[in-house]
Amino acid sequence: MAAGTKHFMFNRPDDWLGQGIADGLSAESGGLALQKAGKGVYASFALDTLEKETVWHRLRVTADIPGNTLLRLYLYCSDDDSLPAGFGPPDEERRLDDWLADPAVTAEEREQFFMTFSQRICEGPRDLLLYDLRGRYLWFCLVFFSYGGETLSVSSIQLEFPRIAFIDYLPQVYRGAESVNSFLARFISVFQSVYVDLEEDIDLAPTRFDPAVAPPEFLYWLADGLAVSDCFLWTEQKLRELLQSAVRLYRIKGTKPALQEVIQLYTGQKPLIIEQFETASSELWKADGETLRRLYGGSSHTFTVLMPQTDCSPDEYAKLYRVIEKFKPVDAICNLVFLENVMILGRHCYLGVNSRIGRSEELVLDTGASAPGAPYLTE
Secondary structure, eight states, rough: OOOOOOEEOOOSSHHHHEEEEEEEEEEEEEEEOOOOSSSEEEEEEEEESTTOOOOOOOOEEEEEETTTEEEEEEEEEOOOHHHHHTSSSOOOOBHHHHHHTTSSSHHHHHHHHHHHHHHEESSSSSSSEEETSSEEEEEEEEEEEESSSSSSSEEEEEEEOOOGGGGGGSOOOOOOOTTOHHHHHHHHHHHHHHHHHHHHHHHHHHEEEOOTTOOOHHHHHHHHHTTTTOGSOOOOHHHHHHHHHHHHHHHTSSSSHHHHHHHHHHHOOOEEEEEEHHHHHHHHHHTTTHHHHHHSSSTEEEEEEOOOOOOOOOHHHHHHHHHHHHHHOTTOOOEEEEEEEEEOOOSSOTTTTEEEEEEOOOOOOOOOOOOOOOEEOOO
């Protein structure tokens, strides 16, 4: 954004729905979208600069416009916020915003208003200079067309004011009364836009190195720089959390605490990790080597990850195993087990994890005699 300018930004659902009327459109993930074949109309309320005769500067639209779709933009600017003559009851002064918000007014009528009074109409807008628009208030209308059912979406729209042009820094001979929208002003504005956009990229560079706020498309580049592989296995939010902890985790990579943290971050559940050499050194297991090998492996380099999650598809199992492979010691062997709600002695049945000790109710006979309840093991 050029130094000295202010702006209006629409990039959140509250912006779109709170500052305008949407018909046939959905406001999701911060933008407007037409997700089916047909037509959608969005009409904004007045954007007030608080100063009459404001010369508007620039408009930028971030949109995904696939083939077989069309996005049309209407811009209406005025120093008066009342409804122009010809719309609404005669001899009745009414604010344009009130008319736009009237439930009795259809989307076709709103579009017809902008078709009649707009000073600028553009199809497929991306980046526009608004030097020819002058007025305290500005309204815009977006008309979405999808002919084949493709999703047409607008992520954000930014309108800047007042006009700040490089031509204003040239000698007076180049800055006459007609210079506002002259060829020279528009020609220089091409280089001004490139310069301003590059300046913004430089100013925003620190945010691209912060996993918490970096753009989604930049996360993979950041992950590559932090030696985090297989990023596609992680959701966006979990990947951000992993990258924020990446440096600290790499300091303890290959250890039991690091594995526990990574697995919990990936699954949302805390795992139980049992290392074979610790179990094998226990007097309890020395006499039952066969069960030890069956449950926890026969090598001291083997470790077992017990997950409390019971429903796991083969695809989820493979993904989690791949995540573990990236953080375990190179020569270690992982035994990944998802615990079942089935009590089978001699298998992975753990008291307090997937089984518990209960107590049965006393058996009472008609004569008043009773048999005490006995403890029992349940899943």
